[in-house]
Amino acid sequence: MSEPHQERVFPARPTMKAIAEQVGVSIKSVSRVLNEEGGVSADTADRVLAAADRLGFRRNHLARSLRQGGRTETIGLVVKHSSTRFYDNLIRGVEGVTARHGLFLLTAASQSADREKSTLLALSSRQVDGLLVVPTGSDQSYLRPEQFAGTPMVFIDRPPTGLEADTVVTDNVGGGEAAARHLLDRGHRRIAVLGAASSLYTVRERLRGVQSALRRAKVRADRQLTQLDLDSVEDVRGSTLALLALPDPPSAIFSLNNVCTIGVVRALREVGLSDRIAVIGFDDFELADLLQPAVTVVAHDIGAMGRLAAERLLSRMAGDTSDPQTVTLPTHLISRGSGEIPPGIG
Amino acid sequence: MSEPHQERVFPARPTMKAIAEQVGVSIKSVSRVLNEEGGVSADTADRVLAAADRLGFRRNHLARSLRQGGRTETIGLVVKHSSTRFYDNLIRGVEGVTARHGLFLLTAASQSADREKSTLLALSSRQVDGLLVVPTGSDQSYLRPEQFAGTPMVFIDRPPTGLEADTVVTDNVGGGEAAARHLLDRGHRRIAVLGAASSLYTVRERLRGVQSALRRAKVRADRQLTQLDLDSVEDVRGSTLALLALPDPPSAIFSLNNVCTIGVVRALREVGLSDRIAVIGFDDFELADLLQPAVTVVAHDIGAMGRLAAERLLSRMAGDTSDPQTVTLPTHLISRGSGEIPPGIG
């Protein structure tokens, strides 16, 4: 690139003081005009606005918030962005609500679990009025001072650890149960389950749903068929192929999130077993209906999750101090074909 | 929900003053300890840190930044989030760079073009140290005061209008040309082009690439075959079906972004012409390789775009005051099958 550090002095940003000097009034009058407080003659107001426009004035929100005791009309949102659709849908849901209430949404992505804490503290230190968190780390007790100071916070997709707070989650157990039942109803007895980190609440819950359905159907679970902690697409591929190579392979696969599902679909395609092994995925994904066979999924409404969480937060910000609530959203199974494949010939 | 507005007073957030009182030192000493300035005895420092921890102190970043003249260690990023992959990849690219430099990235989504301005001004008013913008609106001249005040800004994916600034873009013309040439080389003469809003820079550029390739191949362009301003999936579907119903229908379709591409694929599937009509899409998308036929695309590296833009911004923030640059990133065609379908029998 070109050599940096050439000397050039930028003019300071114009402040209310600059406007006041240009117009010949006090700073306070400028403030009054810009905040539409009234008590200023129309003529003065016009001159102030004209000067503000001419100078390209932008109010220093830092100073304003500081003076007003920390209210920033800002809420923080922390998400670890990995799965594509999740992020997008969530933000859309949240933004729909916050925008309606004149709030500014700060989205900060926490790349990894260990950065989650620093990201949240950074938001807190920037004096956000509320926090929406999709927790990734294994402990959120460091947020207690925030909670103690009355900063409202709502957890999304997973409950917090080391803290009691409002939470909006999907009915993971119910979804897992529905998927397993769907396969059991079609005669499957050897059902493999693939999933990401077993430390994740969602993974554990979905698995719990599966186990509950298996118990109810009096089908004994084979530990070999449950493969968790698959972090990469490559892991998923490997596990899938290993499962298929078993002496007594599964006739159906339930994958606990959409990244895994896509990995499974790829692996099956690779060995030409796409229409021999039944597949159900948790979480819908784009183009699932265009694959062959189209992929049956347990869908949940992530946008609704964001919306509800945002509404909960706003209600807290408006002064609701009732006990923390947990809202559980239903799932629904979208049958597309891959779940209809019967248990074949070994 | 439960009735709000119950009375409960939250304690004020602890400030350095509170710590100072507990420890029995001055506020300044507390500040020194927390900023690791030195000049404080180890014993005092320990007691300050202990008190800070006990009280759950978080520095008020507003006040700090205000005092320090507006530097917030924050850069703003504005994106309109619609196409899924774009957003995710971009942020990942940007974050990789910003995190390495200890900067806090504020992502604010601009739902629509008219909200872009207010979003940007909100970020500016929050005193961000730099701006990364994927412009959506038709004019960004309102950012001149920011530029005048020395706030560095880099535009991503499209150049700004009414302003001169650093820009990182894809070689849209080259990509469009490559796609058209690919189809022309395989004998296609009637090539349809589907795209989103013709007001978009990217759409116009990609189209320009197509036209250039057609001219060079001495194939006359049929205006009927170019359908722009398709905003919804439904629009795309309608246009595709209409094209196919023409007396002299296209033998190939080039779609200018991935939303359109998916719409085209759906429409072709619907009328059973998936393996009769060649398809190339601009911008790769997940599962493109698993569709049947797999979809040929012109891919570009959105993550790299984010990375380069962030680096440009950092270099500006470090004092580089050379003239605005435009960086153009190459595309590459990924041939997968849908682009290999020959011009069939009428």
Add this chain to the structure above:
DNA sequence: TCTCCTTACGTCAACGTTGACGGTAAACGT
């Protein structure tokens, strides 16, 4: 002994804004 330096603090003012309050002159009521 006195000077000079260092260490470890404290005091003060300021960043840009706004809430509380005060003042002045014109307009109004009787």
Add this chain to the structure above:
DNA sequence: ACGTTTACCGTCAACGTTGACGTAAGGAGA
């Protein structure tokens, strides 16, 4: 004529933090 209200505008202090500067105690060196 008087008091009283009203419209308009200014002064001052404060939000929480930090830079500039001041100072007192202790040690080193002459």
